[in-house]
Amino acid sequence: MKEKKSPSVSGIVIITGALVGFLGALLVKLGNPGNMGICVACFLRDIAGSLGLHRTAPVQYIRPEIVGLVLGAFITALYTGEFRAQGGSSPLIRFLLGGLVMIGALVFLGCPVRMVLRLGGGDLNALLAVAGFVGGIYVGILFLKNGFTLGRATNLSKVNGWILPLIMLGVLLLLIARPAFIFLSTEGPGSRHAPIVVSLLAGLIIGTLAQRSRFCFAGGIRDLILIRNPHLFNGFIAVLVAVTIFNIIFGQFQIGFSAQPVAHNNHLWNFMGMLLVGLGATLLGGCPLRQLILTGEGNTDSAMVVVGMVAGAGFAHNFKLASTPQGPSVNSEVAVIIGIITCIVIGMLSRQE
């Protein structure tokens, strides 16, 4: 990319956001499902399906964007000397919260990235999701103020940090080799994808820039509420502006609540699903995208969150917790309530004075 390092601190955050918005619109143009240029939750779910961890046939594909995000951050962190294998900060809580965040995202049908991409495609259902996400972050901040912490990470041997990036590389090789045990959708969202090389490159570019800028959706809103600092939040706005502009240019902008791609208009559960995501992400210290980037930097605590998200996606489809375009099921609603209660209990009990 043309900009390597911006002298202005917020500059690189805005550039990253604008590129996420542009690539988000471009990937849809090149074949990804509607308003799903990038979605960390949907794409980890597709990968889980492709590996046979759930058997919902329309959502099984190895998304190269995810591989690119982790490897982009990994290569960049190695290059800049910021790769540090760390971990051991409440791993099982992180695994659990990762799973719950995934369930919340799949009830809304999108992670925070796709929430903004949906908004920029004219999908007004995402407004309810934004409200829920901010509400969840607000509740998470109350726990932070009351002493919530997952404890500190310790330095680990380097090999720990290499594991998940290398697994990602292996997963990409499975997509290329296509052995018989891999599931690939022949219809539905999983069958719609941009060319592999483009998807991978988009992931690598965003992974690199996100590592440099520390781009984070949950962190942006957290800093805005907690310390009134808009630095990371600028990235959020940049994504929205860029994706809206490019969706209009590509003829993909369609404003309204109904007939939106891979979406439903149950306002209450769009709100509640993202409330769970916002709360879980704040307790975890970062949104799903940020967890992938930190995984690339060698953080095994974030890698636990990613593994938890993959497991959560398996349960979400096996137990019919994920919403469909017809809306959430009773199972979805029960799961979100259990998820929110679980986060609150963890938030109250995992404290240090």
Place this chain on the structure above:
Amino acid sequence: MIDRWIVTFYSTHFALKAEKVLKEKNLEVSLIPVPRSLSSNCGISLSFDGKDYELVGRLLAENGVEVEKIHKPLD
């Protein structure tokens, strides 16, 4: 320009606690996102005036605030 030093923490909770402890003693501190040059961590750090260096270190230790590192300007 005043001499702004930065404290980084292992968790957001300790950043908030540090701010509370130091503000109670009327020290001039503020919470800011961790400067990119210090860390790729996306958390919150605390900035303070370098003349208070010894007092800040002592107050944080006395109140059990776990500190990752105290950074000098341009460190």
